[in-house]
Amino acid sequence: MSDEDLIVALRKGDNNAFSIIYKRYWGKVCNFSRLYITSDADIEDIVQQVFLKLWNYRTSLKENESFEGFLFIATRNLIFSHIRKSFNENAYKLTVLDAIDQDDDWYGVQEEMEANELREYIEKLLQELPSRQQEIFRMSRKEMCSNREIAERLSISEKTVEKHITATLRFLRENIRLLIIFLSI
Numbered sequence: 001m002s003d004e005d006l007i008v009a010l011r012k013g014d015n016n017a018f019s020i021i022y023k024r025y026w027g028k029v030c031n032f033s034r035l036y037i038t039s040d041a042d043i044e045d046i047v048q049q050v051f052l053k054l055w056n057y058r059t060s061l062k063e064n065e066s067f068e069g070f071l072f073i074a075t076r077n078l079i080f081s082h083i084r085k086s087f088n089e090n091a092y093k094l095t096v097l098d099a100i101d102q103d104d105d106w107y108g109v110q111e112e113m114e115a116n117e118l119r120e121y122i123e124k125l126l127q128e129l130p131s132r133q134q135e136i137f138r139m140s141r142k143e144m145c146s147n148r149e150i151a152e153r154l155s156i157s158e159k160t161v162e163k164h165i166t167a168t169l170r171f172l173r174e175n176i177r178l179l180i181i182f183l184s185i
Helices: 003-011 015-034 040-056 067-085 089-093 096-101 109-127 131-141 147-154 158-184
Strands: none
Touching: 003 015, 015 040, 015 067, 040 067, 109 131, 109 158, 131 147, 131 158, 147 158
16 A cells, blocks of 8 residues: 555544554654664654654645655654753763764664764765864764863863854754655655
8 A cells, every 4th residue: 555545544544554654664763763862762752752643643644745754854853852851961962973873783784774874974964064163073972072071172162162063963964854864765
C-alpha cells in the first residue's frame, strides 16, 4: 500500500493504516532522534509523541504532500523542545556530533555508514566556518572542554565561547536538514 493510500485511510481513522505507517516509519524516526538524543527512554518518548501527533493531526494530512517531511518536522520540533526543556551544561554538549560519536558498536552496518557520511558532511560544513569558530567548536566537542576552559585557553570571555558554539550549532542544523532527510529514507 502506498503512502498516499495510507494517508487517505488514516484520515478516515483507519487503525490498520496507522499500524502500517508506524511499522514502516518508526525506525526512521527513532534513528533520526538518536542523532540528537542519547537516552533510550527519551528517544522512545519522542517516537511515541511523533506518532501521537500523527494520529491527532491525521485529518489535516494531505496525500499529495511529503509524508516523510511531516514526520521529519514533527520529530525535529519534538527533539528541539526536549533539548530546550532539559538544557544545562552537560545537555548542551550532547549535539549531533556527540550522539554520533558515542558507542559506535550500537549502530548496525547501515546506520554506521550513515553516521560516517554525516560525520564527513559535518566536517566539510565546519571547514566553511571562520577558523576561530572551528577551533572553539572542536575544543568543545572533540576535547570536551567546558566553556570556561575554552575561554581561559583562548583568552576570551565565556559569553564569546557560548556565542561561537551557538552559531556553529545553528549553522550545522540549518545545513544538515536535507542530508538527514536523505539519510532517513
